[in-house]
Amino acid sequence: MKPTRGLYWLESVALATAVLIVAFAVPAHGLSEAFQGKIYTPGPLKPVDSKLTVRVGDVAPDFTLPSISGEKVRLSQFRRRSHVVLSFVPAAWTPVCSDQWPGYNIAKELFEALDAVVLGISVDNLPTLFAWTQEMGGVWFPVLSDFWPHGEVASRYGVLRSDGVSERAIFIIDKEGVIRYIDVHDINERPSLEGILKELEKLKKP
Structure with missing residues (x-):
């Protein structure tokens, strides 16, 4: 017998609580022992060094980028199928980035329950992103390279430093392709997983 939708969401809430306890227990610059001695630490950076070119309510600029799986991913392929969380990170092999994306592995079922897919985007080239994500133990979502033309997608969204x-x-970005939430975060800190899930929850139809 399948659980009712109400029970399913109660289970999701309980899982979300566990996820957040684990996520916030990990230091912002902490990570598994696999990364010991392999992470480049740039030191404190200017929190924000760009100017947005889009805003909430705009149709998200479409793009196609290569992924580390060898496939090309187009933003509009998710139209009417899934909400999309674009996660731009500055660089592979750096502390906060190497902690942020593995944290989304813990919340995979929650993203799926909220009809959302994550697209991870970095300006690194494909070989670098492949090696980095393999070292992290892999991630469940597509990892895309905005390497060439360098930072073109980041520039279109106004987040190229x-x-x-x-x-x-x-x-x-909702299922209709409209931007519903933007967080250009302090580059030195990890965005709140709880905040992302809460914003996705708002997109649920009654």
Whole structure:
């Protein structure tokens, strides 16, 4: 017998609580022992170094980027199928980035329950992203390279920094392709997983 939708969401809430306890128990610059001695630490950076070119309510600029799986991923392929969480991170092999994406593995079922897919985007090239994500133990969502033309997608969204890396930014795009939430986060800190899930919860139809 399948659980009712009400029971399913009670289970989801309980799982979300467990996820957040684990997620917030990990230091912002902490990670598994697999990364010991392999992470480049840039030191404190200017929190934000770009100017948005989109805003909440805009239709999200479409794009196609190569993924580490070898496939090309187009944003509009998710139209009317899934909400999309664009997660821009500055660079592979750096502390906060190497903690942020593995944290989304813990919440995979919650993203799926909220009809959402995550697309991870970095300006690194494909070989670098492949090696980095393998070292992290893999992630369940597509990891896309905005390497060439360098930072073109980040630039279209207004999150390309003056040093050529992207901001640490979250864009939530609904099933109609409309931007519903933007968080250009302090690059030195990890965005709240709880905050992302709460914003996705708002997109649920009554």
